[in-house]
Amino acid sequence: MSFNSPNEQKWAERWDQLFDVLSAEPRREIxxxxxDAPPDQRVPLPDAAESPNQSMDSETLAIKLRHHHLPKLADVGYVHWESEPFCAQRGPNFAEAEFIVEKVFESIEEIPDSLLKNCRVLGELGADD
Incomplete structure (x- = not known):
């Protein structure tokens, strides 16, 4: 791929970062x-990162959040997080990640079955419609 300007490269990098960040379920759950929370509200962790698709105890999830998932979300500005109390809130670039999640939810009926099979989160959402 050839880029004509540094701005084009930054644009492509933003999209790459977005999909990389959304590639892990705990980050998508956050x-x-x-x-789903009011814009200025914090969500408690690790609860906000738990998924019916995961079989991880809360303590292990909290460790993974602190050392991997939350720094990755914070580095691109999707969230701010704190250790005490352990919580997260929207960051200045939250709308980028929210946009993709919204489009997936809006398109639930168009998602191939192979992506819905055994996914409890999307399966429940599709059942609600």
């Missing part, structure tokens, strides 16, 4: 939890 974005969904914040999307």
């Amino acid at each position: 974005i969904i939890s914040l999307r």
Whole structure:
């Protein structure tokens, strides 16, 4: 791929970062939890990162959040987080991640079955419609 300007490269990098950040379920769950909360509200962790698709105890999830998932979300400005109390809130670039999650939810009926099979989060959402 050839870029004509540094701005084009930054644009492509933003999209790459967005999909990289959304590639892990705990990070998607945090974005969904914040999307469902009022804009200025914090969500409790690790609860906001838990998913019916995961079989991880809360303590292990909290460790993974602190050392991997939350720094990755914070580095691109999707969330701000604190250790005490352990919580997250929307960051200045939250709308980027929220946009993708919204489009997936709006398109639930168009998602191929192979992506819905065994996904409890999207399966429940599709059943609600």
